[in-house]
Amino acid sequence: MIGIGGLGHIALQFLNAWGCRVTAFTSSEDKKKEALAMGAHDTLDTRSPGALKAVASRFDLILSTVNAQLDWNAYLTALRSKSRLHFLGVTLDPLNFNVFSLISGQYSVSGSPVGSPATITAMLDFAARHRIEPIVELFEFAQVNHAVSHLASGKARYRVVLAQPGLL
Template identity: 45%
Template sequence: MSKIKSYAAPQAGAELELYEYDAGDLKPEDVEIKVEYCGICHSDLSMIDNEWGFSQYPLVAGHEVIGRVHALGSSAQDKGLKVGQRVGIGWTANSCGHCDACISGNQVNCAEGSVPTIINRGGFADKIRANWQWAIPLPESIDAASAGPLLCGGITVFKPLLMHHVTATSRVGVIGIGGLGHIAIKLLRAMGCEVTAFSSNPSKEQEILGMGADRVVNSRDPEALKALAGQFDLIINTVNVSLDWMPYFQALAYGGNFHTVGAVMKPFEVPAFSLIAGDRSIAGSSTGSPHELRTLMKLAGRAKVAPQTEEFPMSRINEAIQHVRDGKARYRVVLKADF
């Protein structure tokens, strides 16, 4: 038997409790990782609360994991990973490996259904398991204590940059400077882009400029938004509330893209000619493939991109979760394993 110690929600919305489970034999393609750090994401809260309707209890959340390889399955021993190596695990723990999406390198869109890390039992634990492909090698230069949020929030905002072929000459806007948006600004600055932050909180302007934004625009000022017409190659939306989107569509340059990673529940209302005139488009995405995750971690290690985090010991996990629920996190919370 292989016992794993964790913190689990016994039912929807409940506080987490110590929970030990038998993980069974290590599957041939899997890797077991000893957890060092694990971030707390709003998706963890959604899973704990069963907001999406597919949570299974007791539920072990946590999908922004940094740790070291503890054991390798029999078929994972020749895949480039070594015991003791530091790796990261994000939202996805497994994918089929043989469908068209997987074969083309889009494993996150696995036609057989990729397996979320939380359903596989997540990183609010002393150890975690995942398919070897999803154990992302980390460069030695990366800051392990703050790197966890890059594996979910980071890849969520990095993927649009890859999809839309962003370069150092790109002019990019970011709507919402929270857990996702602040990482987007740091990545865009590392890539040399011209970065505009859209924020509804003027008091954060100097802090946002310190992150690397070239300018901060008050998203509640219609005239300020109107003055930006035709300027952006890409605008990334990170908020999940409905806004007046027309000023942002009008702010796109020809060939510009509006890309949402924020789960806005109300439909976007877009006049067709806002897209037709200027070859503009609207897109969305979730997280990334193993290759995209590896690319992100290499960039973060080389350019010293680190999320702004607050650290709690994992033994104070319920206090940390409440801190996130209360909207007090600046800007991501990371748990340090202390079993």
């Protein structure tokens, strides 16, 4: 699981509840401890060049929720043969892996959008059963500029929500 933000912190909880062994890749030292509390079993530093070498051929699935270009060839080497790199996060630039890596590892690369209404209903039932909840920070509408700069600073934990004063 790469990127522990709005999507990523929920994904950690779902994967744990599904019984997966989950590794959280994060660029934030602070988030490592938080990721472990949310269901990750291990953490890795997305900014450390050596981190992926230590987990070569380890994962059955890598989910990316980052909105940045990373070294995807390096992430492919962390997959077991015939496994999958799946994108939820949107990188604006084209992906930068080479086809030879895909062929030699027999990897799949895929992406998916938000689910259908039926899938979302099943997802909410699952979330209720396993007590999966988003962690949010509430701001009044009048604080919108502060809320946006808080988000931009990377300090948001984990969703910033604007609310009517009466709801805070």
